[in-house]
Amino acid sequence: MVLVSYILAPTLAFCNSYGTGLTDWNLSSTYGKIGLFIIASLVGSDGGVMAGLAACGVMMSIVSTAADLMQDFKIGYLTLSSAKSMFVSQLMGTAMGCVIAPLTFWLFWTAFEVGSPDSPYKAPYAVIYREMAILGIEGFLELPKHCLALYCGFFVGALLVNLLRDVTPKKISQFIPIPMVMAVPFYIGAYFTIDMFVGTVILFIWERINRKDAEDYAGAIASGLICGDGIWTIPSAILLIFRINPPICMYFGPSASS
Incomplete structure (x- = not known):
């Protein structure tokens, strides 16, 4: 399942970087939840919680890095910096993070009671994501009424609106809203x-x-x-x-x- 997450993540990373370029918002947590629900529902009750949380971590790390790279390219464009140097710097930072981030987590894990209610590092999101993974292993049948139908309808609608923007002349397409930008207020308020x-x-x-x-x-x-x-x-x-x-x-x- 981790391998499947790594195979699917680049496609979601492209979507997230595109959305970040449009809106300046990094929605990596949303794509992490998509991976969480999909993998948890596929595995089921026999290990689905752990598999879903692992997939969520993989998805969030990859799509967040892609969004950061998009932000760096935007800053480089505004400051007339070299795109190649921005990309190389991103690769160096990502490689350093592969070493520094686990060591930092290990330091906190050994020095503090991470996740304990009495600890200064309560990790409230860990509880929330675990509950979402438990919900995910129950599959689509436990979703609210008509939730799946609404999801499919809005997904198809977004594809049709994007297609309409691509095939119509610019003088018309400039008045057609961008579905990804429309979706951001539904998520953050x-x-x-x-x-x-x-x-x-x-x-x-x-x-x-x-x-x-x-x-x-x-x-x-x-x-x-x-x-x-x-x-x-x-x-x-x-x-x-x-x-x-x-x-x-x-x-x-x-x-x-x-």
Whole structure:
């Protein structure tokens, strides 16, 4: 199963690096969960949890490295650096990580009680991913009602929209949304779309005022705003300092408890 994970991972790594180039978000954990559920369901109850967690670790490591390489290429493009030197540096860093990361983990594992509730290193995600692996070995039958049908429908829909973007002229395709970018707010939250909408409006106005400056500096400015999430983080911190609570509280629960 580890070999299968290594065979499947490059395809997912390409998808993740493409998505990172579009959105500046590394969704390696999502692809790790895909590997976790697939391998855990294939193995079943006899070792499926361990196999799923191992596959998840392999997937996340590979697709995350691919996304980091895409980020390095983007930075190299913006700073007029050599693409070859960026790639060689990435290879050197990955090779060093193969030695340094296990040694660092071994140091923490021997010096601290990793995963213990009383330890400063509780590793809460370990519990979450183990529960997901347990859910995965039960297969598709334990998913919520119509979950698999919705998944297949959205998957086919995304393929059709991408195909439509590729076959239509540019003057039409520029108005067709990119499914991968549309999927990001569903994963990390709708607040992401507010930042992107404000940035799009700024870029639209900027291009009308000075297209040359917009083409030269939009990427760098957008990267800074995305990395710092500076549009909402500062007002949010100010509201938190002054103990200002939102005027409305929204709660979703089963009809019986409501």
